[in-house]
Amino acid sequence: MMAKVSAMDIYKLLPKTNCKKCGEPSCMAFATKLQNKEAMVVQCPILNNSKFEKNKNTLIELLSPPVKEVWFGHDDKKCVVGGDEVMYRYELSFFNQTPIGVDVSDNLTEEEIKNRAKYIEEFVFERTGERLKLDFIAIRNASNDPEKFKTAIKIVQETTKLPIAICSLNPNNICEALGVVRSKPLIYAANEDNFVELVKILVEKKKSGKDFALVLSSNDVKKLKAMATECAKHGIEDLVLDPHTTPENIAETMDKFVMIRRSAIEKKDRALGYPLLALPINTYFYAMNNENPMGDFIGEKDKVAGILEAKTANVLLNRYADIMIIHGTETWELMPILTLRQAIYTDPRKPQAVEPGLYPVGNPDENSPVIMTTNFSLTFYTVTGDFEKDDVNCWLLALDTEGKAVDVSVAGGQYCGENAKNLIEETKLEEKVNHRIIILPGLAASTRGDIEDKTGWTCVVGTRDSSQVGEFLRKNWENILNEWKEKNTN
């Protein structure tokens, strides 16, 4: 599938002087950067010439994504939301991964607010070399008391640097809260009941220089569209749409998300071309307040609520949540959500790869085994994780397979003798060990002859699964090494 706007479409509108003033060697190179969102139109100074004015405007129009990009937070720590151009990731890529916010109720004590905010900011786990984190705090005006709301906002701002969403359906409380907010907040929400009053307040705030992004909330897509149109008329254009996340019927919620995204991207409906907010938090509280559907298996309601909330979050991450608010903070709940988000927002055009090379695992010495995997990051981190868990000490070769997994790179010819030979030379492996044995993954058994011929090293086919390598080495490595030494010292 091609990208919606090709580099050639963009190039045709550039001045074509190849003057390099944009920092690129040619206009075509700049066009490719623009297409990949790695540069901005304003970086070409030649377009400021009045004879290119029409081209410049056409370019800006052409490159504006059908889903508006909206941000909130601080200049140096912001959540950027939306900006997508395609329905399916493989058509181009999805940009701006879904920021995930956790709620903090203003009914909590000051100490509880502080602790929860700190926990949200510090939560992190590592996967395939990336640190996966939460992105913002949604302060809920559950008390409906403006003073409590402002206090909670102040505590969160003093405790963390995370961007905030301020959540109240009471226009007066939003108005008061804006007086203490120090960054550009996301405001939740204008709905059919408070729309006129809240927009009136926000128009005034905007005139006085207050910046914000606003969520429009309605179960009815036509009403969302009407509210978005009205907001745009008043110059409020940093909008996010909340078509309601309905815990009783997530399929219906998903249908609405798909319909809105289709209207924005395929039908170019500007009034629906805004990021979508998902509220898995609704599922959490629904599960807490209703009969336990998993009562036969799990008695604790909060665990069931966390499981169902994660399910809703993952369904809507797939279709097409650009931002979401959750309640649960248990690691077992957050891991599947953050992992799926990471998978969706990796660029399908760039394989996730680690630097090819030689990596010590544990404390290897000259008698330790050498194991050769690929530089596909998911494989590499799975292998190193399994080895560390199993106390394996070894030298791990990460072969340059252009970021492909073992079976794919065997089929594609990258897991081969020539590449192995180059890697062994580059890493000076011969100086590290006093043997010449490489253990290959079971899935690469067919490459054994080629690798032995090209490298002169003896290859041993190991297990198909890296979780079994520890046991394989405990049972076999000493014999393999002794046999090799006997053969090669006589």
Ligand code: SF4
């Ligand atoms: S500055 Fe503009 S005209 Fe010059 S090379 Fe870059 S894109 Fe082309």
